[in-house]
Amino acid sequence: MSISKNFPILKTKINGHDLVYLDNASTCQKPQVMIEALSEFYTKHNANIHRSSNPLADIATKKYEDSRLAVAQFLNCQKNEIIFTRNTTESINLVAKTFAKTFLQAGDVVLLSLAEHHSNIVPWLQLKQEIGIELAYLPLDKNGYLDIVQAKIMLTDKVKFVSIQAASNVLGSIHDYREILKLAKVKNITTLLDAAQIVAHESLNVQELACDFLVFSAHKMFGPTGVGVLYGRKDLLQMMPAFLGGGEMINQVLTDTFTPNELPYKFEAGTPNIADVVAFKSSLDFIKNLTWEYIQKTEQELTDYLWQEMLKLDFVDIYGKNIANKHLPIISFNLKNAHAHDVAELLGEQAIIVRAGQHCTQILHESLGVPATVRASLTFYNTKKEIDLLIKNLRLIYNKFKV
């Protein structure tokens, strides 16, 4: 059975054409098991969690905590090191606004990279405004990978925090992030890994990674929107002040003070996104059953074919390079005679869904010297036939715009 059968939306037609979904780096589609788990929760188990002593709340709480356990097993960490947030963005903000704001001071340097998503730049710019930290940006090498040689030079004694992506959402490059984290750890620098783009493509084991924090979103790994994950080393999470204040995150509230709850609840103020967190477990199970071996083999074939066919088009400018085994099934490009938005619009008319713009990476686009790019991002349910359709339509668009 074709794997795409598990994803009901892929049967959708737009303008009479079969949906060709090539925007998986934005958000990927959902397997039937996750959609059913979400529906089942609201149909049978809905109750607020961690509060009332009643059998319905007991089941809801158990299911919510089962998801936390599943995430902990997925990353190989302790259950109370997993905090549920809304998304990757909120997870990074949590670290910047609690840990970094408390333990960094004016003049300390936070090392980012030129390829970071705005989510991993703006919270640090806000902190710069608030407490006067400085930011440094690791450049990319000529192939679009984080420059390891530069990393060694830039990790000076002034650097107190490193926050980098594992893979580029634009270029598709899977960086040697393990090495950069190690280099930082040797110098006793606190590290955060933005795993948003990598998490659906390779296994992550925080015990083997020299990272103190790791963040990602459920919706980029076949889970629901509205669920983000923050992994934090337990001793650091304990040192950090609470983030948002309200229900669940407190232990005791007095008229003039409060004491925070224990981990991980200390960072989960208010009623969380219970149903989506519960449903997320079925996405993790889905990936587990599929196996990383299958996912990586399929995606490597797609990546190689996508790049091979795109490189044949002499009217296309491609950004970055595909270095085998170190690349996501992503390609960003421009047609020589048409603007990215016009290309995406015309592909969309044929039900080929891509993204055009700066993909939340204005700084990267400035270094590429282009105002916008078209991005096709694939995953294991895409096919070579779909890549052929993309290529065929790019030729048609090129001809339409030919002078």
Place this chain on the structure above:
Amino acid sequence: MDIYAQNIIDHYHAPHNCGRLSEPKLSSSQVNISCGDQIVVDMKIEDDKIKDLKFEADGCAISIAAMSLLSDYLLNKNKAEVLALKYQDILNILGVPVAERRYKCVLLGLLAVQNIILKAENNPERTWDDLL
């Protein structure tokens, strides 16, 4: 009807009134951050009327064609007429069915033009929402 009608593509490849004006002139630039489009418009206004207009832009076919068509339309119009123009008027000038999500592409040129007039009279400048 095709949003990329030949007329639109022709204006994209060879926009009317392209370039910069000599001094004295009124100018305004606009950017559409979400897609990276940018435009600079120069105008000369005499006796309350637009006597000359040129623009330089880097953008998609819709934003360039909209400004090109608008630039022809604006010559000899008075300031009040220009300030009364809205989103639907530009859609009518374009004459193709542009999806609402691309309203900034449609409005980029008009926003620059109206803000030239408003700025010259020391009035507050408009934003996208004001033109919808």
